[in-house]
Amino acid sequence: MLQRHKAQLRHHARLNHGIQLAHWFNSGDRVTNLSNHHTLSLYIADGYDTWHKTPYGWRNGGGPDRFCLMPAGTESTWDLRADLSFVHLYCTEAHLRQMAEEIWDRSSAQLQLHEKVFASDDRITQLYRHFLLSCDWQQPASQLILSSASTLLMTHLLQHYSDVQWRAPRVRGGLAPVVLRNLLDFIEAHLDQPLTLAQLSQQAALSEFHFARMFRHSVGEAPHQYVMRRRMLRAKAMLADDSLSLTAIALSCGFSSPSHFTNRFRQMHGMSPSLWRSNPPSSGADEG
CATH class of the missing domain: 1.10.10 (Arc Repressor Mutant, subunit A)
Structure with missing residues (x-):
């Protein structure tokens, strides 16, 4: 729907259970939204001159870290009079109900999300900026953190912005x-x-x-943290073999390109894989 207007799609990712992510930019546009899926939108940059049509006239309240929740079947009209960069998370009604049943082991005939416009929620902002916007959506190694963050977001919506608002069940103990x-x-x-x-x-x-x-x-530690740590430990072990190329090491550790591997390695270890290979720290510096 947005692509029929002036909106520019910057990035897109498909996750499990029909969940999708889309990073958009738009400016100088009027859009009417009516979808058969739920949409959670976070304003990333600008948006100060974004207006929402209400029964009482146009209302302004946009800006970075403001979020909008548009439930399936809810029509809304927007007037974007200046730049706006935003990220949408799309979720089907079927997946929302499935998630609720899996978490609370019960179903509800009244599972309805509440419409929110220009609202603020520190938890939603944190999950978007710390997880969803901190990694490359197209990289295979990013899929675990993306799917984990989307599950946390949908759980948060169920707990705080739905008719059921069930408390999060307590999880005692770990895995067998x-x-x-x-x-x-x-x-x-x-x-x-x-x-x-x-x-x-x-x-x-x-x-x-x-x-x-x-x-x-x-x-x-969280699953995505554990998996990334194991990938890096494998990479460091493979770097000790000078016959292995960075491309081969990257692919063996779940990265689709040497550049993505190099970026993540530098983030975690403060140096590139090449520099690590030429001047490795002492063996006591590595964790097993």
């Missing part, structure tokens, strides 16, 4: 030892692939919500 052992073996065997939260939770026969919390309880 045999389940954890098999799961860690699965991760190690698939570090070269774009792992997702759905894949890992299926290995443990748990919902994504419960799996993420039980994994953290057992391992001491």
Whole structure:
């Protein structure tokens, strides 16, 4: 719908369960939105001269970190009188209900999201900026953090912006030892692939919500943190072999290009893989 207007699609990603992400830019446009899916929008930059049509006239209130929640079937009209950069997360009604049933082990006939316009929520801002906007959406190694963040966002919407507003269930204890052992073996065997939260939770026969919390309880870090750490440990071990190219190492560790591998390696270790290879730290500096 947006592409029929002046909106420019900057980035796009498809995640599990029909969830999609889209990074847009628009300016000087009037748009009427009516979709068969839910849309959570966060303003990334500008948006100060964005207006929303209400029964009482046009209302302004946009700006960075403001969010809008547009439930499926809700029509809204917007007048963008200046620049606006924003990110949309799209989710189907079917997936929202499936997620609710998996988390709370019950269903609700009144599962309806609330429309929100120009609202503020520190948790939504944190999940967007710290997770969704901090990685390259097209890289296989980013899929786990993207799927984890989208699950957290949808759970937050269910808890705070729906008719049910159920409390988050308590998760006591971690994964059973045999389940954890098999799961860690699965991760190690698939570090070269774009792992997702759905894949890992299926290995443990748990919902994504419960799996993420039980994994953290057992391992001491989130799934995406653990997987990235294991990828980096594999990369450092492979860098010791001068016969291996950076491309081969990148692909073996789940990165689709040497440049993406180099960027993530530098972020975590303060130097490029090439510099690490030529001047590796002492063996005691590495964690096993």
